[in-house]
Amino acid sequence: MGSQLIISVGREFGSGGHVIAEALAKHYDIQFIDHHLMEEVALERNLNYEELKEYDEKEKKPIITRRIRGLSNSPEENLAYLQFDYLKKKAVKGDSFVIVGRCSEHVLREFKTMVSIFVLGDRNCKVKRVMERYNLKESAAIKLMDEKDFKRKRYHNSHCEGKWGDSRNYDISVNSSKLGIDDTVKMLIDYIDMRRGKMD
Amino acid sequence: MASIFATIIFVAMFIFIVTEIVERHIISLVCAALTLVFVFGVGMQSMDAVVETLNVHSIFNSGFWYHSGEAAESASGINWETIIFIFGMMVMVEGMAKVGFFRWLCMRIAKMVKYKVIPIFITFMVLSTILAMFIDSITVILFLAAVTIELSRLLKFNPIPMILAEVFCANLGGSATMCGDPPNIIIGTSLGYSFADFITNTGLIAAVSTVVVLLYFYFVYRKDLAVKTGESVDFATLPSPESAITNKKGFIISCMIFGVTIVLLITHAQTGLTVATIGVFVAIVTLIAAGKGALELMKKVDYKTLSFFIGLFVVIGGLEQTGVLEVMAGFIGKISGGNTMVMIAIIIWLSAIASAFVDNIPFATTMIPIIKSLSVTFGVDLEVLSWTLAMGTDIGGSATPIGASANVVGIATAAREGYVIKWGTYCKKMVPATLIVILISMVVIYLRYL
Numbered sequence: 285m286g287s288q289l290i291i292s293v294g295r296e297f298g299s300g301g302h303v304i305a306e307a308l309a310k311h312y313d314i315q316f317i318d319h320h321l322m323e324e325v326a327l328e329r330n331l332n333y334e335e336l337k338e339y340d341e342k343e344k345k346p347i348i349t350r351r352i353r354g355l356s357n358s359p360e361e362n363l364a365y366l367q368f369d370y371l372k373k374k375a376v377k378g379d380s381f382v383i384v385g386r387c388s389e390h391v392l393r394e395f396k397t398m399v400s401i402f403v404l405g406d407r408n409c410k411v412k413r414v415m416e417r418y419n420l421k422e423s424a425a426i427k428l429m430d431e432k433d434f435k436r437k438r439y440h441n442s443h444c445e446g447k448w449g450d451s452r453n454y455d456i457s458v459n460s461s462k463l464g465i466d467d468t469v470k471m472l473i474d475y476i477d478m479r480r481g482k483m484d
Numbered sequence: 485m486a487s488i489f490a491t492i493i494f495v496a497m498f499i500f501i502v503t504e505i506v507e508r509h510i511i512s513l514v515c516a517a518l519t520l521v522f523v524f525g526v527g528m529q530s531m532d533a534v535v536e537t538l539n540v541h542s543i544f545n546s547g548f549w550y551h552s553g554e555a556a557e558s559a560s561g562i563n564w565e566t567i568i569f570i571f572g573m574m575v576m577v578e579g580m581a582k583v584g585f586f587r588w589l590c591m592r593i594a595k596m597v598k599y600k601v602i603p604i605f606i607t608f609m610v611l612s613t614i615l616a617m618f619i620d621s622i623t624v625i626l627f628l629a630a631v632t633i634e635l636s637r638l639l640k641f642n643p644i645p646m647i648l649a650e651v652f653c654a655n656l657g658g659s660a661t662m663c664g665d666p667p668n669i670i671i672g673t674s675l676g677y678s679f680a681d682f683i684t685n686t687g688l689i690a691a692v693s694t695v696v697v698l699l700y701f702y703f704v705y706r707k708d709l710a711v712k713t714g715e716s717v718d719f720a721t722l723p724s725p726e727s728a729i730t731n732k733k734g735f736i737i738s739c740m741i742f743g744v745t746i747v748l749l750i751t752h753a754q755t756g757l758t759v760a761t762i763g764v765f766v767a768i769v770t771l772i773a774a775g776k777g778a779l780e781l782m783k784k785v786d787y788k789t790l791s792f793f794i795g796l797f798v799v800i801g802g803l804e805q806t807g808v809l810e811v812m813a814g815f816i817g818k819i820s821g822g823n824t825m826v827m828i829a830i831i832i833w834l835s836a837i838a839s840a841f842v843d844n845i846p847f848a849t850t851m852i853p854i855i856k857s858l859s860v861t862f863g864v865d866l867e868v869l870s871w872t873l874a875m876g877t878d879i880g881g882s883a884t885p886i887g888a889s890a891n892v893v894g895i896a897t898a899a900r901e902g903y904v905i906k907w908g909t910y911c912k913k914m915v916p917a918t919l920i921v922i923l924i925s926m927v928v929i930y931l932r933y934l
Contacts, residue, residue, distance in 0.1 A: 325902065326902065329901070329902050331902040331903070335904060336902065336904065339904065346503060346504065347502060347503065348885075348886065348907060349504065349886065350504065350885075350886035350892050351504055351507075351892070352622060352889045352892040352893055352896075353622060353786060353788075353789075353889075353893070355892060355893050355896035355897070356892065356896055357885045357886060357891065357892045357895040357896060357899075357905075359899050359904045359905075359906070362896055362899030362900045362904075363899065363902070363904070365900055366899075366900055366901070366902055369900075
């Protein structure tokens with residue numbers, strides 16, 4: 285790739301956002317970062333990943349957490365900042381990558397080379413997708429979906445000014461149920477290409 | 485009616501501080517406003533109570549700046565002497581940090597002990613104790629923990645034990661002097677004690693405890709601090725202490741200001757200068773020395789903490805004015821049966837346990853009128869109860885990750901570099917250390933004063 289491209293993908297659980305992000309990374313031949321981010325950070329700093337992963341993309345625990353002058357004893361919060369710093373460093377270095385979640389649309393908002401996307405979906409389509417993907421009954425799929433989205437929302441909103449999924453925080457919000465995964469990817473590629481033209 | 489309002493506001497304030505729904509200074513200021521309206525206005529309908537609690541008139545009293553004789557007890561309400569002193573110290577500390585004083589000091593000591601891990605461990609604990617006697621523990625740990633992590637990477641050791649030991653020592657050092665920990669400043673200015681009073685009483689307990697704590701941490705952490713064998717360290721890659729200094733002239737001036745401040749604090753009972761005067765002096769001299777950077781220093785002052793104090797004093801003033809704290813004092817007196825030994829045990833353990841979970845500043849502020857009342861009612865020496873309260877609140881906070889500011893800052897500094905300190909890891913070694921020091925404090929108080 286010549287110029288830098290950062291694609292930030294926020295997603296509702298079951299919307300196919302992860303698959304879409306992966307397809308975009310493949311199309312542009314750039315690094316794909318999801319939950320492996322923590323592993324990468326641990327490797328870079330010679331830390332024990334097994335110890336860190338339990339705090340990844342989780343909200344801080346109230347009552348047993350205290351904040352002093354902007355610093356907190358919450359591992360969840362501190363490790364989130366550690367990942368944010370890592371992403372910023374990568375962006376400053378000029379690396380191109382697709383990043384899933386991790387408040388990336390907020391953390392990297394100052395980078396003009398970033399395109400932020402939020403993928404949502406119709407509830408019935410998402411339930412169907414979760415049932416197929418995880419081999420679950422409808423009630424269990426709904427429960428899992430609601431739990432995951434609740435956690436993502438809490439995590440996001442505790443670190444960012446804007447709200448999770450609010451279209452005002454993203455360059456483009458797309459309902460993957462309307463076009464299907466493949467056509468959503470195509471539509472996003474068109475959009476990203478147009479944006480890249482304007483970045484230059 | 486007024487006492488019910490005061491109690492509800494006070495309890496609500498504590499709950500909101502613990503839950504951290506909004507920042508603590510906002511909570512305390514809102515609760516202060518509610519106290520002024522509902523406790524003094526609706527409940528007591530007393531303008532005098534408002535004036536007394538806001539306590540602004542005290543600043544215009546010559547005794548606020550200079551004591552010709554014995555230091556006087558301050559009236560209830562906002563303790564402006566504490567606020568002004570802490571403000572001055574914050575300005576000075578920011579000035580020292582800006583020129584690289586703390587980083588230089590840590591690096592200098594590490595070099596002095598030839599970058600050997602165990603000697604660094606011991607000297608950093610001692611450094612933490614001594615610095616925290618004069619400087620707020622947050623600043624001490626911010627710099628010590630950062631340097632510890634930097635050295636741990638270069639020297640290949642686990643930084644967590646060292647950071648935990650430094651945190652404990654910072655809290656312990658803070659207990660030794662009047663200016664070391666906010667509860668001590670509040671106790672000292674509220675009850676009219678001097679720097680010398682603290683150093684000869686809580687200072688002695690802290691000195692004995694430091695020796696025991698150094699041995700304790702050495703024995704529990706010596707294996708964890710073992711350097712991985714086979715990994716050689718290139719000492720040429722280690723940063724030189726001098727590289728920490730950002731402005732040589734400013735550095736020398738900062739050292740001089742720090743030295744003069746310590747002298748002024750130690751001699752304030754003799755010179756008659758109050759801590760408010762010292763605070764103003766320190767701030768003015770630091771700002772003049774900073775020149776163009778003065779505005780930047782002023783911006784870095786932690787106004788949130790200062791406003792938290794102001795709100796807190798008003799809320800506690802509400803409890804005091806309505807007699808709620810006298811009822812609480814009566815309750816403690818009743819449980820102890822008027823027995824001084826039991827009273828001391830209750831105060832020290834209650835303070836320690838409470839401070840392990842809630843902010844020790846509001847707790848100490850609440851307890852001051854209570855120990856005053858206990859002293860008057862049961863004829864117990866107020867000084868003894870004061871040292872008991874100071875040790876309980878200062879040390880109790882070390883027991884849990886949320887007990888004191890230094891703990892939070894140490895844990896956060898480590899975690900932001902990827903070194904997670906869990907509650908279990910923290911408490912496993914810090915709770916026994918806390919229990920040891922509280923027991924030492926209790927024994928020394930019993931043997932020396934009873």
